[in-house]
Amino acid sequence: MTSPESHPRPAVFIDADACPVKDEIYKVAARHGLDVTVVANRFMVTPREAFVRLQVVPEGPDVADDWIAEHCVAHDIVVTADIPLAARCLAKGAAAIGTTGKPFTESSIGSALATRELMSHLREIGEITGGPRPFAARDRSNFLQALELAVTRSKRALAEAARP
Template sequence: MSSDRRLPRILVDADACPVKDEAMRVADRHGLDVIFVANRFIAVPRVEGVRLQVVSDGPDAADDWIVDEVEAHDIVVTADIPLAARSLEKGAAVLGPTGKPFTTASIGAALATRDLMSHLRETGEITGGPRPFAARDRSRFLQELEHAANRSKRTLAAEAAEA
């Protein structure tokens, strides 16, 4: 891992993440480190800049590790809305695996919708889950991660120039 904090890192909530390869591809193109966080071993390439962080099997262990580690301008990849909210509070950019960015403007509605859907599922009102992951989701993710990487790098470079 590079110690050059003038570059953002990509932290991936890796359990069941369908865009691991895409995250590595964008990280490699931009010279960024990528950390996959999971509560079990997953295969990741043994190359510079790619790391697997295995955490305990607790319900929020991966989320807690990411929040403890993430810094402003890092990029978090997760479908977990509460983790997205916590990461945004620390100044990170956050993307869902479908490429949907979570923002400070949208996270409140996302949390409210999550809570409503959870309540409806508990009462037996909703039996379906999210739509299947599609090729267009992968393409949108690549595009949005590319934008997020460029924004984070520009912002960090501007802050370093001012210091």
């Protein structure tokens, strides 16, 4: 898609099909002048703002994830609950934030991937039958704080990289 040289500010990518914080992302992006790409496997209503773009991808396992991982670059921000996608984006130098506000980092992603595998195995053998806890107002607040921090860090890093 673009490189840091062709967009001097971070872009935001949303793994959108089950994202509960899209409205918050749009508000933060508008305040900071960031472009947002909403990636989904079906049409969804998005704000009619020039900075918001809907990218509809074909249905299928990991198609949206593959699109995001291919198009994000260093210093972009990816919002996803998908741990393997977060790992792929971190490997490219992008920031990754969970929808509950938990940032994925180089130091935490290995543990998150291992925990995901363990939980998947426990579900397969019937030890765990419930899903994650319901999304709460506190999650929304945590997400906004994490997104603001990620935007600030990304903008600062891009500005430092642009200095001669």
